[in-house]
Amino acid sequence: MVMAAQWRRIRGNGGRGPGAVVWAVPLAVALTVALAPQGSGSPADTSPADTSPVAAAWADGVADGFASVNALGQNGTYGGRDGKTVTVRTLADLEKYATAAEPYVIVVAGAITMDPKGKEIKVASDKTIVGQGTAGEIVGGGFFLGQGVHNVIIRNLTIRDSYMGTWNDKDHDFDAIQMDGAHHVWIDHNDLKHMADGLIDSRKDTTFLTVSWNRLETHNKAFGIGWTENTTADITIHHNWFRETEQRNPSADNIAHAHLYNNYLQDAPGTDINSSYGNYSRGNTKMVLENSYFEGMKNPVIKDATASIVQRGNTFVGTSGRNESGGTAFDPKTYYPYTLDPAAKVPSVVKSGSGPGGTPAR
Known part of the structure; x- marks a missing residue:
């Protein structure tokens, strides 16, 4: 988890097996917040105004899970620190800095509406995009992270709110985050x-990804x-709240190592x-599913005949239909x-802890 203004321990060794310990220093400067109003054409404010520990922690954070593993020439995930x-x-400012070649910590200080609707900003490497308090919103579009x-x-x-009025929309590929x-x-x-x-599409061998403490609703x-037909991706998904989502909660196809733990899936x-299924291990996926809570979900855990799921310590309340496990997987603690x-x-x-404005130290 986040350790603001402290040293951070990250483990890894090329993404495979227990490896050497490296130490990364969090961002030394605090998250900056500009309090003076700006016109729509004014430049981004780079003056430090908020040096509170909580504000600094949102920008200083380095990832846990598979995103923390050293591999592919990248030592963990620390964004634009x-x-x-x-x-x-x-x-204009959001797109300018998000697509820049240089590293940036980008603080979104209000609601930014995409134009045209459905626009996905093509984010470049070495970026942290973080909301100020609970004010940071992207309306009518999202972000795209391309190859490499x-x-x-x-x-x-x-x-x-990029919804176009069709529930099972096959005409508008308007995602919140696509990779x-x-x-x-x-x-x-x-x-x-x-x-x-x-809401999230992790596609075409996107790997060393951690998705944590989000609300998908x-x-x-x-x-x-x-x-993808490849089975190479390593993904950690933990402490997310899937609330009133029908499908892909997630649907995990051809993942070499899928570690899901402490997620809350709720169909009220x-x-x-109405949910059609919960966690789905597809293709050749090897999934470890631990200490998650399924409430009211139809088909809470399902798998293909070729996929594996190892379940440990999960709770099921008011669920119905398929609840499956089988095959062999892996030990996440070796990574x-x-x-x-x-x-x-x-x-x-x-x-209490998920979504914007929570405690970043969780």
Whole structure:
């Protein structure tokens, strides 16, 4: 988890097996917040104004899970900590800094509306994009990380409302976050909802990805992983709240190592959205599923005949249909350290700690 203003321990060895310990220093400067108003055409504010420990921690964070593993020439995931901190309030400024070649910590200080609707900003490597308090919002679009893009952190944002009026929309590929062949990405403490297609699409061998402490809600296709015949991706998914999402919770296709733990999947009764399935291990995926909490979900855990799921310590309340396990998987602790919350505490822990404005030290 985040350790602001302290040394950070990261384990890894090329992404395979227990390896050497390296130490990374968090961003020395605090997250900057500009308090003076700006016009739509004004430049981003780079003046430090908020040096509180909580503000600094959002920008200083380095990833856990597979995003922390040293591999592919990248030592963990720390985003833009080695670059300047800029505060943005306009689409032009957000796109300018997110697509730049240089590293940046980009603080989103208000609601930014995408134009045209569905626009996905093509984020470059070595970026941290973080919301200021609970004010940072991306409305009507999202982010795209292309082939080879790496070392990107997206935290503490609300990304919402590219929905085009069709529930199972096959005409608008308007995702909150789409990744095609990226690596070392950390998606943390965001609220993702009401988009036209996927909330998160991890595609085409995107790997060394950690998705943690997010709220994925009020949606059809929540979190899809795959779009590849290769089985090379390593992904950690923990402490996320899947609430009123019909499918892809996630759908995990051809993942070499899929580690899911302490997630809360909730299908509340009496709503217009009904789950079709929960965690789905597809293709050749090897999945370890630990201490998660499934409430009211139909088909909470399913797998293909070719896929594996090792279940440990999960809780199922009011679920129905398929709940499957089988095959062999892997030991996540040979890749990185982690601590499990008891499954019984997952609803309260995830409800209180997930999404923007929570405590970044969790």
